[in-house]
Amino acid sequence: MAIASHVNENAFCERRQRDWEELDVMVLRASRMGVKKLDTDAILRFSPLYRDICADLARAQAARYSAPLVDYLQGLAAAAHTVLYGLPSRTRHLGDQPFRNLVYAFPRAVRRHRRALLLAACLFFIPFAAGLALALHDPTFAFRLAPEGMLKPLAEAYAKGFEEGRANGDNAMMAGFYIHNNVGIALRCFALGILGGLGSALYLLQNGLAIGAIVGYVASKGAGQNILTFIVGHGSLELGAIVIAGGAGLVLGYSLVSPGEKTRLASLQAAGREVVVLVAGASVMLMMAAGIEAFWSGSSVPTLVKRITGATIFVLLGLYLTLAGRASRAPSPRESR
Amino acid sequence: MRASEAVPPLDTLVEIETPEHIVFRHRIAGPTRRLLALLLDLLICYAVVIAVALVVLVVTAAGSISVGDEVGGFFKAGLGLTLILLFLAQWGYFFVFEGLTGRTPGKRVLALRVLTVHGRPIGFGAAALRNLVRAADSLPSAYVLGALVMSLSPRFQRLGDLVAGTIVVVDQEVKVARPVVLSPPAHPQEVEGLPEHVTLDADERAAIELFLRRQDTLGPARADELARMIAPQLAARYQAAAYSPARLLALLYDRASHAGRNEGPVSSRNRAHSGGGASWR
Incomplete structure (x- = not known):
């Protein structure tokens, strides 16, 4: 944390940008076609990427990085949240019959x-x-x-x-x-x-x-x-x-x-x-x-x-x-x- | 609902905390935007119904004539089908679209989305409830009751939203804003008089950033006038009186944003909600 807090905004963006874009693409695909249409690798990647972006958002907020960056991270995290915490499977609560x-x-x-x-x-x-x-x-x-x-x-x-x-x-x-x-x-x-x-x-x-x-x-x-x-x-x-x-x-x-x-x-x-x-x-x-x-x-x-x-x-x-x-x-x- | 000691800001934002303790703010959609979406939906839905009904009626009428049926059996069946279409338009359109995707076509165009009050997507149960109660919201006519209830609700919920526990939010656009660049770039002589480390608090930073982003759209005189609202205090703090107000703000911002963490003195203004303002330590 101590090291991270001295990273300046541009370096931070540069280092993390690739993950954000990867998640962005996944979110877009999942919200268009449903999370079930993602392939296995993407689904496995999704959860760690989401957790990382939550950490990034917290870091950006704590470090007072610029408003657009925080907004971007927030928007992306919110969109990923909507995908990840979607409805429980429509039939699960109805049991096996x-x-x-x-x-x-x-x-x-x-x-x-x-x-x-x-x-x-x-x-x-x-x-x-x-x-x-x-x-x-x-x-x-x-x-x-x-x-x-x-x-x-x-x-x-x-x-x-x-x-x-x-x-x-x-x-x-x-x-x-x-x-x-x-x-x-x-x-x-x-x-x-x-x-x-x-x-x-x-x-x-x-x-x-x-x-x-x-x-x-x-x-x-x-x-x-x-x-x-x-x-x-x-x-x-x-x-x-x-x-x-x-x-x-x-x-x-x-x-x-x-x-x-x-x-x-x-x-x-x-x-x-x-x-x-x-x-x-x-x-x-x-x-x-x-x-x-x-x-x-x-x-x-x-x-x-x-x-x-x-x-x-x-x-x-x-x-x-x-x-x-x-x-x-x-x-x-x-x-x- | 969680009781918070701090008075929530008077705003159209709703805060949703995730299990990761990240707080999102969703912007609640106002009545005008929702009205526009509704009108668009009605237009789309009934345009489709009318188009399909016309085709059905023309085909069935032709069918009736071609078999020489004077009573028009086919045509009457077509009428029955039209009535079912009308029923589906009235009770099924919103339910199906919102149950499947959380947004009707009209909402999609106006970037609206229906969520539960906990920020989750809604399912068919909530979609059914909020759209059944539409019949009560539209009383006595033209959604007068719904608009009244909405105006009394802090989250712009109509009766259907209250029953189903839903809110309508403006979808967040995920876009990367271009970073603010100093133009023209700082001349070495120009920054001589400035301290190496500039620390701005969150409010100052946000204000300056907003100003710099809008600067191009402002006339020079207006930009100068706005910059003067904050520049003198900063000039006094950093003993930098020799700059024009707008340029000083740009230079200070550039310094601050390239110096890593910008922990500054906490603003004197009381930040009621602790979304980004709380110290991380």
Whole structure:
């Protein structure tokens, strides 16, 4: 150190420049193509070069070398740091069976947050029942929640039944619409939970009331059996996913309102990491629902088959959410309760 | 968050300490730069969506006509595909790019990068969170809520950044600055009156260096005016009153930077953060 401290800046640069340039080239290549694309020699060289440049930076700062040199070293060290301390390999934290663990992570998260999800279900299904009852009692109630011009043709369409089925083009169009619309609703329903949970709660209430009223209106026009047949196939997935996304939003909001022993920010971030898997799962559920709704629910398959399939999906979903991942329950590091 | 006794400087820098005890400073990106990146991203993303949708719709419409399908089955399927594209544009574009590389194309153009608050690259989890909460940030419209939260946050974080624990920084350009050279070179007679060892403290050195780098862009009168702010004190310290202020600074800097370590008296100004200012001893 004593010797080094008397090295003047130019000599220092001259001596170290070659290493810096070597690291610079490596960093550039690694940040373009990923660290995995570096050859073995480069990877072996990377770590010592990075440590050296950290020492060089410390030396340059201590010796008060000129600002551009310090900035250069700092920039290079920061870039190398970004490469070296990159993410842990994307699959490592999922263990040796990444797919299996992903499939289990979702139902585990659902069970962990069952109270929030129960609340979300109440926030959705109570207005749903209310909307249904009100619209059955007085069909014009539905017009306050959805335009009359949309509801009347809807009721007529359901009254016709499904004997004719739907054209394949229509099915594909509706699949796109369901993904765009329903997944969007669920994601937004989650995101607005950050406003203390109020956004999610309002979204759930409003959607529950509107969907209930629409179903009630169609039923009051004498197409109740038909709309039930239509909904039963995808309903458990679709409505379940909206409740899960909304519940995830409630968890997020509650973490802000009642952070416990953490700071509000830390609590929010912890909740965010917890619920992101719920949102991902809900999105997958909605995409499956979109496929079923577009290609199956409106098809000319006999009513009985549709209902049995719907019940089967409901039971399978229930079993998956309540049982999957229980037996080989690995304690997750994020589990706090 | 680590509690520090010293008051952090009021600046848009964030300090990140590595396991090697090296402290980096990342420059936090401001709202304007991020807005520009956002607009660029929207432009790129929706331009692609519109282009692809046009191709899809034209092809499917032609397909419908060619098979003599009046209902337009193909065309309707094309519409469905367009809706899926729109969905991907709205919810997938930012997520995928940021999850893979930490930067969207717009951010790349404006040299922005998303990092975690610990200075690490973000993964898909954080990318998903910060871009889902975008829906809340953009409320009631045009990112008003996000801008408000950003202006209250010391690190310009919008709601999505707060939840995901991310910051957006300006990527450091790794460039070698040319060293400051004395021009014209010192004449032997010229430096006779100067002491052999010149020691400048870090602040003096930084100030002089900044001045010398900018000198060419300044008029002589302005350069003289700026140099006079510090030259008299240095002239008094080294008994070198005979030089023009700007030349004196250049000569002193040259001496100091070629004399190895430039340990000088610690500046009277309080350097709150100890990044480079702390004595190494």
